[in-house]
Amino acid sequence: MKYIGPHVHTAGGVHAAPANASSVGATGFGIFTKNQRQWNSRPLETNVIDAFKKNMELYGYEPKAVLVHDSYLINIGNPDNDKRSRSIDALIDEAKRCEALGLALLNIHPGSGVNAIDASGCVAIIAESLNAVLDKTNGVTIVLEATAGQGSGVGGRFEELAGIIDIVEDKARVGVCIDTCHIFAAGYDIREAEGYSSVMAEFDRIVGFKYIRGLHLNDAKSALGSRLDRHESIGKGHIGIGAFKLLMEDARFDGIPCVLETPNEEGWGEEVEMLKKMAIGR
Ligand code: FE
Numbered sequence: 211m212k213y214i215g216p217h218v219h220t221a222g223g224v225h226a227a228p229a230n231a232s233s234v235g236a237t238g239f240g241i242f243t244k245n246q247r248q249w250n251s252r253p254l255e256t257n258v259i260d261a262f263k264k265n266m267e268l269y270g271y272e273p274k275a276v277l278v279h280d281s282y283l284i285n286i287g288n289p290d291n292d293k294r295s296r297s298i299d300a301l302i303d304e305a306k307r308c309e310a311l312g313l314a315l316l317n318i319h320p321g322s323g324v325n326a327i328d329a330s331g332c333v334a335i336i337a338e339s340l341n342a343v344l345d346k347t348n349g350v351t352i353v354l355e356a357t358a359g360q361g362s363g364v365g366g367r368f369e370e371l372a373g374i375i376d377i378v379e380d381k382a383r384v385g386v387c388i389d390t391c392h393i394f395a396a397g398y399d400i401r402e403a404e405g406y407s408s409v410m411a412e413f414d415r416i417v418g419f420k421y422i423r424g425l426h427l428n429d430a431k432s433a434l435g436s437r438l439d440r441h442e443s444i445g446k447g448h449i450g451i452g453a454f455k456l457l458m459e460d461a462r463f464d465g466i467p468c469v470l471e472t473p474n475e476e477g478w479g480e481e482v483e484m485l486k487k488m489a490i491g492r
């Protein structure tokens with residue numbers, strides 16, 4: 211089975227997420243556990259943690275159906291030591307919040323060399339940062355999101371994701387998330403069955419499907435290879451409905467959160483329903 215649902219709002223607290231996901235018929239969902247645009251957030255209170263766990267049960271969500279997204283400020287690939295160490299500390303905090311909530315999948319943007327170092331140098335820095343984070347946490351898997359390859363950000367090529375995993379010591383706690391909009395913008399054409407097959411074969415050869423831990427389902431406002439990260443509702447962008455059907459019918463994406471990050475919230479219910487239908491029997 212596939213766990214399908216949007217990245218939901220948590221206004222009022224993370225414990226509101228299961229009800230929000232349930233209201234659009236989701237079988238899984240994505241969340242932030244803190245304000246994604248701030249460095250500091252108050253620790254999760256015990257009553258919030260308890261309410262979250264209670265609501266997960268109440269609305270019938272298993273922890274493995276949830277993919278947490280980290281703060282946008284974190285960059286564990288920053289070559290500046292002070293800035294990187296702030297990011298490492300923030301990521302450790304994110305992982306501990308997941309632990310407290312009983313969640314195990316934490317999606318991050320791999321990182322950026324901020325135009326100061328090349329991709330291969332940044333790959334090594336990211337991997338060493340991950341080793342430090344994994345060393346200080348328990349049970350949480352860091353999920354590296356494939357990116358659109360914008361600027362000096364790492365993750366627009368499958369080789370870069372594989373290069374990070376290569377240096378990570380605890381390989382059981384590192385994974386990858388394919389974001390359809392991102393890989394399309396990075397130049398991977400998944401629109402037709404033939405292209406889809408060869409892109410996924412390439413992913414399997416370079417990264418390996420054993421590392422797949424999440425899927426971000428977004429159509430793209432931006433063009434193939436544009437390196438622009440602009441999400442669109444499913445079927446309304448340059449990727450089109452066909453790719454999403456192929457994904458939903460693909461057993462290699464079973465058992466992981468498939469999270470919509472699409473712009474039109476009013477359409478989430480319909481998108482979830484459509485994707486669930488495509489995934490029937492899976
Ligand atoms: Fe993301």
Ligand code: FE
Pocket residue numbers: 355389426471
């Ligand atoms: Fe994403």
Ligand code: ZN
Pocket residue numbers: 389391392439440441
């Ligand atoms: Zn994106």
